[in-house]
Amino acid sequence: MPLDPKALGSALDEDLTVHTTLCRRDAPAFQRATRSGEDLVVACTQESRLFTELSEQTEGAVALDVRPIRFVNLRETGGWSREAKAATPKMAALLAAARLPDPEPVPTVTYKSAGRLLVIGDLEAAERAAGLVADTLDVSIMATGGAGMQERRYPVLAGQGLQVRGWLGAFDVSWTTGNPIDLDLCTRCNACLAACPEDAIGLDYQIDMSRCKSHRACVTACESVGAINFQREPQSHSDRFDLVLDLRRDPAFSQHAHPQGYFHLPHGLSDPKATDTLLKLRELVGEFEKPKFFTYKQKLCAHGRNETVGCNACVEVCSALAVSSDLKRNQIVVNPNLCVGCGACTTVCPTGALSYAYPRASEQGVRLRTLLATYQKAGGTNPVVLWHSQEAGTALINDLGRAASLDKTVRGVPARVIPLPLWHTASVGLDLWLTAFAYGASQVWVLMTGDEAPQYRDAVREQMAVAQALVTGMGYTGQHFKLIEVRGAQDLKALDAALGETPAQGVKRRASFAVQAEKRATLELALDHLLQDSATQRTPTEAIALPAASPLGTIAVNKDSCTLCLSCVSACPASALQDNAERPQLRFIEKNCVQCGLCATTCPENAITLQPRLLLGEQRKQLRVLNEAQPFQCIRCSKPFGTLKGIEVMLSKLSGHAMFQGEALERLKMCGDCRVVDIYSNANEKRITDL
16 A cells, blocks of 8 residues: 555645554554644554554553544555545545544433333243343243243243333233133143144144134143133233334334334344344443434424425435334434434425434534545646445445455555545535535445335435535536445445546635534535536526425415415415505515425415426525415405405405395405404394394
């Protein structure tokens, strides 16, 4: 792997010394660095455990909890490739990003597990699985058939209608028993099996009622124990467990991302994941914490108004069913115990009501700006930001690097492609993609490995179509945003080919704005920069048409249908729609519109349709009139109230009603005050005193 300490040092503004065997012969240099008190970055992930142990054993070294060692992989990500000699700018960028501080702490979610495990499945397989973890876990079995051991080592349950809900440390399991044999009382003496003339009782010690002919010989055989009772009424049962191991073909949970603490092995102990699963189960006793990955600001949420659904993107995309609707409070609810931190909800959220918290968008922005600025300072051109998951994605990148070192037909990670790990690839979206492009990235790619939920791939693909439409509409040529999908090491050749794509046109002037806490604010900063940077000349009224998934756009109002009832104004969560206190007008600020659709859903006349687009002129930020009408004047006092069209529509709809005939219909043409005066002053009106 070629390393140029002078070029790297110049880009990082420090003097660097290259070590070739830092974990062996050059280890004293590492130990001296651990005593220095300065930030320590080690460009080797293979020996991270060894370096950590060496630091702990070095006298005078700064404690790791005070100043942790940061590790960065330069070998597989750039050193082992056919373009290794040109990878110095990328190496400088990765080293600069590695020096950045860790994300600020966020609130945590706590799980407590006492080790109560429920194993669901065939009795024989369940007992074998239980035997492998029973020394550390308190095991119960929910038998779904099969023959078990004669020796009863674990509590065995059975029943119908099994339901499992909850998460690690809090799984609520419910079922119904209706079989004549009570497994709690059964001693497995097998007397009932020998006595039954129909062989209706198996070694699961449950009676097959379709075969039983009511001889009741089993009852006589079990008389001393009393475990068999055909008169027993079906009973409902429930219990709470900390962990669940499900050996059935179909899982208890239908969603893609199962709750923490639930493990599904559809092929039983022959499943390829069985060993890893059992090892994980053994470790899940105690108290555990994870970051609360999201923040929610209800005032920004466009989910609902007046119990009417508008934007439902987060509810529909969540693969863990952690997001649900609460229309009584006009908001969504996120269960932090079910949330797995994928961040797809934040990617599809048009307003930023849901935002990713660990790391925050502002921290991601600092990392992006550091990476790209250092890359270009070191002389790099046409950089590509390649976001990937920190587990499966990192493994694929490493596999590709190793393959390039052994196979001359494999290119490896190109010098201009900068891998950037994420907890989950669905956690970044339109605002950060456009920011990366504005910071100088020629292209932005997201690598998915097949572990992601199908709706995540669809959501990322749709959002990327919006991003590409924006930059193409601004005049930048080439494909700037791409979703790369591979299934594992068998697709390394496909990944190698995908990473070799030609550069696209980037910005002429790199942006300097900082990523904001609010998604829409960051999006506006990126759009403003790109519009100023674009050389394409356009009229201020021109617009870029965008796909339906766009969080940007306008609305079209059918003036023939609209009565200016202004129900859309009260429904709009983003203050994009406004009224006018002086006269009947419907006004609109396009910049504020998030395309949630609440206005269209609320409109009683179906007069509103959404139009995803980006208006290029300053008119996008200005208040403009969508519809206005002549006010209707009270026929008694001439005070304006309502609109002419609104009153006319109301009169036409009520003219045939029995309660609105003659004077009552004329009263609808009066303002509220005059209507009351007319009722009390009209001699023809019936009064209660007349009765």
